[in-house]
Amino acid sequence: MIETTPKASSTLQFASAPIETILEVSHLRKTYAKKQALQDVTFSLKAGTSFGFLGPNGAGKSTTMKILTGIIKADSGSVKLFGQELTTDADAVSKYIGYVPQEITLYEKLSAYDNLEFFGQTYGVRGKELKQRIQEVLTQTGLLDRAKDEISTFSGGMKRRINIAAALLHRPKLLILDEPTVGIDPQSRNHIFEMIRELNREGVTIIYSTHYMEEVEVLCDEVAIMDQGMIKAMGPLGELLDRYGDNAIYLEVNGLQELPPLEHVTSTRKEGSGWVLETERMNSVMQHLLQLASTHSWDVKQLTVVRPSLEHVFLRVTGTQLRD
Numbered sequence: 001m002i003e004t005t006p007k008a009s010s011t012l013q014f015a016s017a018p019i020e021t022i023l024e025v026s027h028l029r030k031t032y033a034k035k036q037a038l039q040d041v042t043f044s045l046k047a048g049t050s051f052g053f054l055g056p057n058g059a060g061k062s063t064t065m066k067i068l069t070g071i072i073k074a075d076s077g078s079v080k081l082f083g084q085e086l087t088t089d090a091d092a093v094s095k096y097i098g099y100v101p102q103e104i105t106l107y108e109k110l111s112a113y114d115n116l117e118f119f120g121q122t123y124g125v126r127g128k129e130l131k132q133r134i135q136e137v138l139t140q141t142g143l144l145d146r147a148k149d150e151i152s153t154f155s156g157g158m159k160r161r162i163n164i165a166a167a168l169l170h171r172p173k174l175l176i177l178d179e180p181t182v183g184i185d186p187q188s189r190n191h192i193f194e195m196i197r198e199l200n201r202e203g204v205t206i207i208y209s210t211h212y213m214e215e216v217e218v219l220c221d222e223v224a225i226m227d228q229g230m231i232k233a234m235g236p237l238g239e240l241l242d243r244y245g246d247n248a249i250y251l252e253v254n255g256l257q258e259l260p261p262l263e264h265v266t267s268t269r270k271e272g273s274g275w276v277l278e279t280e281r282m283n284s285v286m287q288h289l290l291q292l293a294s295t296h297s298w299d300v301k302q303l304t305v306v307r308p309s310l311e312h313v314f315l316r317v318t319g320t321q322l323r324d
Contacts, residue, residue, distance in 0.1 A: 022047045022205055028077035030063055037063045039229045050200045052220030053209040060229040061209040062102055065178045069099045098172030102179040104159050108152040112143060112162050115151060123170035137165035142191055157188025175199060176207045213310045225317050233317040244316045245308020249277045249285060254299040276306060
């Protein structure tokens with residue numbers, strides 16, 4: 001079944017002053033049968049943000065995305081988009097949202113152009129404007145030369161790109177992407193990354209759901225870590241790394257087989273040809289290591305501050321490794 005965001009039937013009235021917070025989600029709960037999919041999910045989003053939902057499959061990411069687009073309803077809680085309550089003004093806000101579902105939602109026997117024509121009409125784009133937008137999004141996705149080819153002849157990555165193109169036809173202010181790179185080739189993945197960066201630079205607000213940590217790190221400036229239907233931690237990526245990541249130093253010395261005792265080092269682990277030293281006294285430990293290197297004429301190959309990893313943050317916040 002094709003899932004589409006409903007066509008708008010009314011006009012959303014924006015305030016004269018710019019709306020800074022475009023999305024406010026409060027205390028969302030959702031249960032399927034006896035399984036609680038969402039538990040008290042609350043967050044807000046400012047215009048122009050690239051916001052990442054990071055979590056394993058089954059964490060509640062897709063359920064949240066579908067509630068935001070009006071495809072399903074929450075059992076309780078509220079969603080306010082562009083200053084309007086989603087439950088009462090779904091048609092009014094839907095024309096400002098582009099949604100890329102996790103499942104490929106294309107007609108295999110139709111051409112790329114015909115698929116885009118169909119989806120454009122569901123978003124209320126028609127006539128010359130639709131023809132122009134189809135040309136633009138096909139160019140944007142790098143598939144203009146395949147416009148007349150059946151979708152059945154496309155690779156998985158190309159189908160994903162057409163799926164994204166369909167969500168861009170009506171020039172959404174908010175683009176919601178649910179696991180858009182699952183099972184695709186590196187070329188398509190890189191193309192999608194660049195498209196998302198460019199859209200964000202143009203002012204489109206992005207919500208990006210994934211279980212790939214590296215995608216969050218390269219695409220998102222704010223992150224919500226989800227697990228078991230709850231947001232476990234949330235904030236700017238740098239702040240999360242600082243808050244939950246360990247301060248550490250990597251030391252590699254040619255010929256050094258064992259480290260001498262070091263003050264203010266909370267743990268030491270071997271990594272590659274060197275050691276990772278975790279510490280809350282970064283400056284003091286660095287100075288001490290430099291003194292040791294000078295005193296003992298160490299041949300220091302590498303001495304650097306280790307950037308906290310998002311994987312470590314996820315492990316600390318959830319108590320488990322990120323699962324597929």
